[in-house]
Amino acid sequence: MSNYKPGAYGRNYNYNYSSAPPRPAAVQPPPPGAQKSKHGYSTMSSIASGALATYNFNAPKRKIRTEEEYFDSDGEGEEGQSGAGMAYIPAPGSPSASDRRRAGGGSASAAKDDSDSEEDTLDAFMASIEQQAGKGKGGKASAKKPPAKGVRDDIEGEDDHESFFRYMEENPNAGTHNDESDQEIEYDAEGNPIVPVKSKYIDPLPPIDHTQLKYEDFVKNFYIEPDDIGALSLLEIDQLRHKLGIKVSGPLPARPVTSFAHFGFDESLMKAIRKMEYTQPTPIQSQAVPVALGGRDVIGIAKTGSGKTAAFLWPMLVHIMDQPELRPGDGPIGLVLAPTRELSQQIYSEAKRFGKVYNIHVVCCYGGGSKWEQSKALEAGAEIVVATPGRMIDMIKMKATNLLRVTYLVMDEADKMFNMGFEPQVRSICDHVRPDRQTLLFSATFKKRVERLARDVLTDPVRIVQ
Ligand SMILES: Nc1ncnc2c1ncn2[C@@H]1O[C@H](COP(=O)(O)OP(=O)(O)OP(=O)(O)O)[C@@H](O)[C@H]1O
Numbered sequence: 285m286s287n288y289k290p291g292a293y294g295r296n297y298n299y300n301y302s303s304a305p306p307r308p309a310a311v312q313p314p315p316p317g318a319q320k321s322k323h324g325y326s327t328m329s330s331i332a333s334g335a336l337a338t339y340n341f342n343a344p345k346r347k348i349r350t351e352e353e354y355f356d357s358d359g360e361g362e363e364g365q366s367g368a369g370m371a372y373i374p375a376p377g378s379p380s381a382s383d384r385r386r387a388g389g390g391s392a393s394a395a396k397d398d399s400d401s402e403e404d405t406l407d408a409f410m411a412s413i414e415q416q417a418g419k420g421k422g423g424k425a426s427a428k429k430p431p432a433k434g435v436r437d438d439i440e441g442e443d444d445h446e447s448f449f450r451y452m453e454e455n456p457n458a459g460t461h462n463d464e465s466d467q468e469i470e471y472d473a474e475g476n477p478i479v480p481v482k483s484k485y486i487d488p489l490p491p492i493d494h495t496q497l498k499y500e501d502f503v504k505n506f507y508i509e510p511d512d513i514g515a516l517s518l519l520e521i522d523q524l525r526h527k528l529g530i531k532v533s534g535p536l537p538a539r540p541v542t543s544f545a546h547f548g549f550d551e552s553l554m555k556a557i558r559k560m561e562y563t564q565p566t567p568i569q570s571q572a573v574p575v576a577l578g579g580r581d582v583i584g585i586a587k588t589g590s591g592k593t594a595a596f597l598w599p600m601l602v603h604i605m606d607q608p609e610l611r612p613g614d615g616p617i618g619l620v621l622a623p624t625r626e627l628s629q630q631i632y633s634e635a636k637r638f639g640k641v642y643n644i645h646v647v648c649c650y651g652g653g654s655k656w657e658q659s660k661a662l663e664a665g666a667e668i669v670v671a672t673p674g675r676m677i678d679m680i681k682m683k684a685t686n687l688l689r690v691t692y693l694v695m696d697e698a699d700k701m702f703n704m705g706f707e708p709q710v711r712s713i714c715d716h717v718r719p720d721r722q723t724l725l726f727s728a729t730f731k732k733r734v735e736r737l738a739r740d741v742l743t744d745p746v747r748i749v750q
């Protein structure tokens with residue numbers, strides 16, 4: 285048995301450790317009544333019989349072997365298959381060791397003589413102890429592993445679960461909807477989506493020198509104060525404003541009115557208003573329409589649903605109807621800027637409803653809509669354009685339209701528009717419109733800071749608050 289190598293049992297051992305359930309410790313207490321050597325060690329045969337009594341080898345090719353049988357057998361392959369529980373424990377100086385040494389087949393002497401192995405007797409003893417205890421992977425390889433390399437990759441290293449949890453800790457937003465590209469759309473109180481902040485990065489229009497441009501003269505003032513309103517005393521006017529719940533400031537504002545008849549609209553527009561079943565002007569309309577018809581700039585602040593849209597649309601129609609018809613290549617006469625697509629579409633449908641009375645064309649331009657379609661509609665010509673600021677700038681840059689004929693400029697939801705970062709764009713559009721235009725600004729609320737900004741684009745405005 286010169287080919288025996290201590291600790292080599294596991295080399296050919298077929299047991300799959302990685303997938304197997306934990307095994308019982310291989311070291312078995314000596315069975316009761318086990319034979320003891322005179323040095324106090326249990327003899328090999330007694331250990332083997334005790335261990336094998338409880339051990340279940342998966343492929344027991346060999347029957348229980350005694351120490352003698354083991355060393356008498358040939359072939360290394362067999363060693364591995366049956367030897368896991370059979371490690372030889374040579375006690376230094378034990379009679380069995382010296383016997384084997386004498387016989388030339390002892391493991392201790394074999395180990396010593398073997399050029400492959402540098403283990404001394406003590407090492408071999410420790411290795412076999414370890415192997416018996418099932419700590420190593422059952423062979424020379426693990427027994428010989430230097431302690432520095434004794435790292436269990438399967439325990440010390442990160443497994444799939446651990447790396448997943450570490451990643452989730454380092455990236456708390458990983459896998460959430462708002463991860464990267466999908467920016468969530470926010471909605472304001474009225475359910476209109478708030479345009480993402482990036483919109484403000486649309487380049488405003490470059491400055492323009494109006495002195496180099498030749499503008500046609502135009503008429504602003506179409507308002508003739510009705511006799512019964514003119515007959516009212518200042519106190520009665522104050523009382524009327526109080527009754528309507530409106531406050532007015534600014535130089536020489538027109539008086540408020542109490543009926544549609546006071547606006548002086550022609551029959552076709554009156555018919556359209558009657559068709560809408562409006563019985564009388566809303567408070568903001570009662571005051572803002574006479575002021576706007578008079579050609580004055582307006583700041584109109586009135587709560588949601590108070591009829592602001594019509595308050596700037598009706599005077600706009602009168603204003604447009606006084607001007608020469610559009611020629612090919614002309615831009616709009618009335619321009620309405622609104623902060624969102626939804627709002628511009630609402631204004632658009634109301635403008636169309638009243639505009640068709642005079643066969644006035646309206647075009648709506650907003651971000652997200654087809655630029656090509658919008659530019660074609662603009663090129664076809666429209667007296668009124670309702671637009672979000674960014675898209676309006678795009679259209680002007682594309683030369684789909686121009687602002688040369690704009691004389692009536694409206695900013696609806698002006699507060700929002702200035703607040704949402706559209707200010708540079710709105711301002712650049714206003715700067716592109718002839719300075720003597722009429723400008724109207726409507727909003728449900730108006731913060732002081734924003735109103736101060738907005739006033740730059742107005743001239744002597746009449747401020748109406750409902
Ligand atoms: N004189 C009127 N009489 C009755 N209803 C009117 C009158 N004028 C407008 N309306 C209607 O009131 C509703 C609200 O009008 P509008 O959309 O102009 O309000 P708004 O002040 O602009 O509100 P928001 O702040 O929500 O834009 C519309 O359906 C409109 O048709």
Ligand SMILES: [Mg+2]
Nearest residue numbers: 592593696697
């Ligand atoms: Mg409105």
